[in-house]
Amino acid sequence: MENKIERDLYISIPLMFLLGVIFHFVFEWFSQLAFIAPFFPVNESIWEHTKLAFLPLIMFYLIYYYAYRNKYFINKESWFTSLLVSVIVSITTMIVFYYTYSGIIGKDYTLVNIFSLLLSLFVGQISAKYFYKKKTSIPLVCSLSSLMILFAFYIWMTFDPFEIALFFDFNENKYSY
Template sequence: MEFRTLEEIEPFKKQIMIWHIVGWFVIFGLGAIWHFAFVWSGAWAPIGWLFAVNESVWEHLKIMYWPALIYYAIEGIFLYKKTNNFVLAKAITVYLTPILSFSIFYFIYGAFGYENFILDTVILFFLTGLQQFVSYKLLTREIIPAEKKYQQPLFIGAIVDIAILAILLIVFTYAPIHIQLFEHSFASETGLYGILPSY
């Protein structure tokens, strides 16, 4: 892997920014589709690993993870050689959004018991924008010495981290743990988990 200097990245910064702004809206739009896609499929279990199968906090991670991963895979074709540590930057951002999402959810709904679809949508839009902003900053910054020294382990670690989250999303679709995190409609305590025929 080769690292680019800030001078080498500079001519591509506008292109990188455009990809990230477009990505903000594309990922958000796909996330909206992801929210309803499983129901639209007739609750077809074989595709449950990809789409949200209930209204649990955990299942909402799919709305943020898979659309972003798909977009980043396409984006990488055009930006990988024009930026630094592309895979590491994307690994950081796909974890950042779920962590912030959990924090916001448990603060608003846990502390105040408030649940609102419009607020959820606004939060998703904000988090997607923040995700893209952080990604842009990571891709266009100057590399620190430690990244040059440990570039191979960081690259492999990023791939592994992305894969681990994907595996967890798939496994817990079909074998959810019966705790609050995986419960359908968190605020209403339904006692329902995993794939539901409708929700």
């Protein structure tokens, strides 16, 4: 069972990547409705683009858990700890990669930014696989609470972001949506 779960963690990467690419446009497609703003990027800031990893990861882990928890005997605490690890590592990788490459080159490129989503999901899923395989976990309430706090932070920063570069949309010269 463990090998199938590990395989599926890798298979999920291109699927979440494609979902993330599609999610880039959802806010525009739905006429910039405020109630979907916390879930999808509302501008071109690097922080808003981390949503492209956050929501697909949440969706994959929840759907997979409820579809296969009994078949594969998935350990709930390890699974949701792995989700939290993947989310944190993916977001961190995306931010660090962006500022590293754009700082060295002096500008950013759309194709490299798209690649950063794929890279961040890959690094996040490898980290999650490691935690799941080692059966490393924190209490379920801690994992889920941490994810809810992070989502609350997304809501807050979508509507009232800190005025720092991480939240600034250089294309529109503004901070919030």
